[in-house]
Amino acid sequence: MDRLETPEAARDYVLSARGKGQRVGIVPTMGALHQGHLSLAAESQKHCDATIATIFVNPTQFAPHEDLQKYPRTLEQDCQQLESQGVAAVFVPETSMIYPPGFSTYVQPPAVAASLEGEFRPDHFRGVATIVMKLFQILPATHAFFGRKDYQQLKVIEAMVRDLNVGINVVACDTVREPDGLALSSRNRYLDPQQRQTALQIFGALQNTQQRVQAGETNVAALEREMHCELLGGGEAAKSVDKIDYATIVDAESLAPMEQIDRPAVALIAAFVGQTRLIDNQLL
Template sequence: MIKLTTPEQARRFVLERRFAGHTVGLVPTMGALHEGHRSLVRHACVQCDHTIATIFVNPTQFGPNEDLDKYPRLLEQDCQQLEAEGTTAVFLPSSDVIYPPGFSTYVEPPKVAAPLEGVCRPGHFRGVATVVMKLFQILPATHAFFGRKDYQQWKVIEAMVRDLNVGIEIACCDTVRESDGLALSSRNRYLSEEQRSRSLRLSVALRRAQQLADSGVRDVSRIEAEMRQILLSEGGVDAIDYARVVDAESLATLEHLDRPGVALIAAFVGQTRLIDNVSLS
């Protein structure tokens, strides 16, 4: 596996393969890799001739009271995992490479960024859109792979690529879960055994939302109320940022589930913020 550290090296790597007529799959990560990330790499390796991953903990998507400083950094272990999965190359930029002195240009995220995370984490998607666009410029791949667990992020990137005519195909891969239903996340390592048990309320609440929708319930307020009841009952989460059912494409508010929707949850277990979602037909 080739390790690249400068934009010039990374761009050359991709363009040489593109000029040879090969497809290149990009898997952006912030490191602390788990089976969800490895699944993205495997999808990229199957679909594309070459796969390049990135490891960069992006400071501009963290708020002032969020976990940037304690976000896990396991570079050597991450690189070993990427190589074992067949990754062709990994881009390992420093913060000064991505945000050089005097940096002042940011991408204004699309409308779909405004609700949910946009309310709870102001500026988050500005940082996400900016770093992803920079990676797309440095690494002009044919495909980019993202996980469905970060549902709103996927929709933000999808809209940005469409609106700005970026020549890259966005692939969204299914959420990878533990056998008990917990969605994999780099932040799960922060959970104590007791907290991990309580974190299962997210997947239980989402399964209940899916059951209600499948049984014909169309009243969104009822579905949301049952999700919140499950989350907050004894032995549940400590706080809820949101537990919503919204339009699957625009993430606009729904009163009735009369078109494809998605149930999304962001909740705290201890100091750890967890997110998850499920589609509702």
């Protein structure tokens, strides 16, 4: 596996592959890789001749009070996993290569970024849109692979690519879960055994919401009340999450609020278990 450390080396690598007529897939990550990331690489390998992962903990998508400094960094272990997966190359730039002195240009995220994460993490999607656009410029690939677990992020990137005529195919990949349903996340390693058990309330609430919709419930307010109740452990403090940022149902494309489920929708949850903020979602 080739290790690319500068934007110039990364661009040359992709252009060389493209010059040979190859399809090139990129898998942007912040490292601390798990099976969810590796499933994105596997999906890329199905579609593309060469797959390049990127590992970069992007400082511009973290607020000052968030976990940038303690975000897990496991670069050598990550590279071993990618090489075992058969990934062709990994791009591992230093922060100064991505944001050199004097850097001042940012991407204004699309309207779909305003609510949900945008409300609770105001500059998060500006940082996400900027780093993803930079990666698309540095690595002019044919395909880019993103997980549905970060559903709003996926919609932000899809809108940005559409609105700015970026010549890349964005491929959405299913959320990968533990056998008990917990969505894989680099932040799961912050959870102690009791907290991990509590975190299952999130997927449970989403599953039950899906079942209620399949049984004929269409009233969004009623469904959201049930989600909140389940996240709070049904009154059992030991099963309750510590804080709910949102547990809501919105239009699956625009992320606009809904009163009735009369078109494709998605249920999304962001909640704290201890100090760890977890997100998950379920298409309805």
